[in-house]
Amino acid sequence: MVDLVASLQMIVGATNVINAPDDIAPYATDWRGRYSGAPLCVVRPNSTEEVSAALTACVAAGVAVVPQGGNTGLCGGATPIGGEVVLSLTRMNRVLSIDPENNSIAVEAGCTLQAVQEAAAQHGRLFPLSLAAEGSATIGGNLSTNAGGVQVLRYGNMRDLTLGIEVVLADGRVWSDMRALRKDNTGYALKHLFIGAEGTLGVITAATLKLFPQPSGRHVAWVAIASPAAAITLLARLRGALGDVVTGFELVSEAALKLVLQHIPGTRAPLAGDYEWHALIEVSEYQLVLAEALQRSLADALAVGEVLDATVAHSDAQATMLWHVRESISEAQRIEGVSIKHDVSVAVSQIPRFILDAELALHAQFPDLRIVCFGHIGDGNLHYNLSKADSGSNELFIGQSSTATRIVHDLIDSLGGSISAEHGIGQLKRDELKKYKSSLDLELMQTIKQSLDPRGLMNPGKVL
């Protein structure tokens, strides 16, 4: 082990190998403070060559490797369990090149998402992946978890935004296809194996990403609807009238909104009156005429009772304020206390069914359960978080979390949904994965894993 540390120091320089306990701590724990493990050390390479050499040294020593980016993951997938080398990509934060005519940008995996957005903006382009942690989350992490966020409805998730990647394999060889092509049918889609594999098949060191034209403006509205079913109907109306310009469509339950208004300074209820369900809508545009189309659609929806009330932002400041309400839900929950969180998806048409049935089943077991339900319902994706308002009862309830999760996940499964829409598996959902994947699914994944990482040294204890 000492020999390995010495080898790593030779490869990246002594200052880029961390093993003092105080210095290691930030790398050894996940963002939510839920997982921690004691790695052998942290190595911080500055190039793909260094990554390759470091990985080769670890594998030769039989020591497992945990790739880590901004360490903002939500499932402990980038947290060591004990004894591994954490391979941090954050020094590899360069934008390599940008090609505005081809609408593509090549970056190192340690680039933050925000840095990529800014580089694109400087060239009049949009990199549309957008999520709360973007100031810290890195592209490598976004790729490894196939990150989603609030604009998937229009632009797709990280997988859809990736044209090429560079990966260091378990044996140290560098597999690279960084070409910025949209059409290429020359063999198996190998890149798709590594995207979303959460570091268990190789270390992503660079990627070529898709850019989009920058919208000339956006229109944001906040509406109240009677039910999730009404929200789905409204989404269909908007998409039929406005087409693919509907960029974001977020469901917000009353409970979620209340927590924000309670805990987050400077937020105001977008609408007067109490409503059980709200939706935040954003349409991006390249022509200002969409404002009228949006108003007209919402007026039609109001006229037939599909929408109960609505406000349309008349300035960017107002638009930002509406989004701030939605984006503050997680923080408000954190301040409020512990909750049992779920990140699920079903077919969009099944959203109302899930919300109804889940509430019934959960309240049968936990009569005063508070359900905080919100999310990207245009993608069929809900964040579904459970807790009790009284902290004493909540402590008891958290102790029974497995029962609650079983109810939620069984229902999701029966509706043909996913137990992890966005956040991935990591350590958090390994056991859950086994319950809801068929044995053939698991066997095929093991076969791929076995063929690409025969010694099981790539981020062990994660996913499978």
Place this chain on the structure above:
Amino acid sequence: MVDLVASLQMIVGATNVINAPDDIAPYATDWRGRYSGAPLCVVRPNSTEEVSAALTACVAAGVAVVPQGGNTGLCGGATPIGGEVVLSLTRMNRVLSIDPENNSIAVEAGCTLQAVQEAAAQHGRLFPLSLAAEGSATIGGNLSTNAGGVQVLRYGNMRDLTLGIEVVLADGRVWSDMRALRKDNTGYALKHLFIGAEGTLGVITAATLKLFPQPSGRHVAWVAIASPAAAITLLARLRGALGDVVTGFELVSEAALKLVLQHIPGTRAPLAGDYEWHALIEVSEYQLVLAEALQRSLADALAVGEVLDATVAHSDAQATMLWHVRESISEAQRIEGVSIKHDVSVAVSQIPRFILDAELALHAQFPDLRIVCFGHIGDGNLHYNLSKADSGSNELFIGQSSTATRIVHDLIDSLGGSISAEHGIGQLKRDELKKYKSSLDLELMQTIKQSLDPRGLMNPGKVL
């Protein structure tokens, strides 16, 4: 072998096993008449269970299997080489279900593309994959070749349009994930292995596909531009002004247009005057106001010389006529005679570079070569076909096709492009693949292939 045929007859019924030479012929040859082989027989199952049983029987007998749909592929990937069982999916042509609110449709792999488009339209939705062979091409084939077509710029290719698939593996087991989810991060992206694998990893028997809102209208324009570079600039202008509503952007060279006008009855030059380069533009919309935006953009482009002349269709009939000119190029070429065809892609920004450099290099070797160049340049994808106008010289030239292809493909490779943007590898480009893929690429593909088809019985002689 007789035992195998008897087993297959037991599984699907005697009338669904074909071995009389006259009856076999259509299955034994590709659409272009370029490849043919004598299969052992053709089996035509009617269900996934029958596919599984048939595949199991073939593997048990050590006989290879060639999956085949509408047999419209362009690389011989669905044509037997000799002695295999052709497994035809065309009886499995049912639409299984459609979910308009979730914008998804589930179909058997033997459904034609046109049948899927029609089923979607009946529910006010659009299935946007669109290609010439859609009356015969089946979804299974579209998936196996990751079909593209004319609307990829806006809607993506088959891979982007697929939510779920069902595959029968080499060992007869059925791997299925037909859920209609847009957000699912639960393990490795196995479906992406099978999409574009050209039948060499398993037999796709069903798929769940994405639907879109139906546009309320479309706007089509035909423009003349001075050069491919001007076309790329125009595309950027349109996308900046109109956004993602640019659905199609097709480059058409003068030579291509001339062939159409010469060979295809009822076609007229869209513009008066002779121009070296043309572009066909389609924007889909959900509001009729886009007409003004399109006119304005083109007027601006004309004012600065980016566009030399333009016509905008004022009716659907006129729009159809403009598309007919573009869509007739392949037929016109077929009537004209043999040509050496290439289906290549580069970054959009490299299109002008490729066209210039390729012409220089080719004319240096073949002074009177006629280059017919056209295609989906919004995706960076060109169809690049070479021949000589004089049929005597052409025969000589065709004999030297490998020299010409070497020039084209070497140039494409040096520009970081793909030697097969859309059509896949099949038999046609196996040797080319070896030249332009790294040994690591090939090794990884072999590893995946080996792990999923250890006996090499899935469509041997294709791709790898």
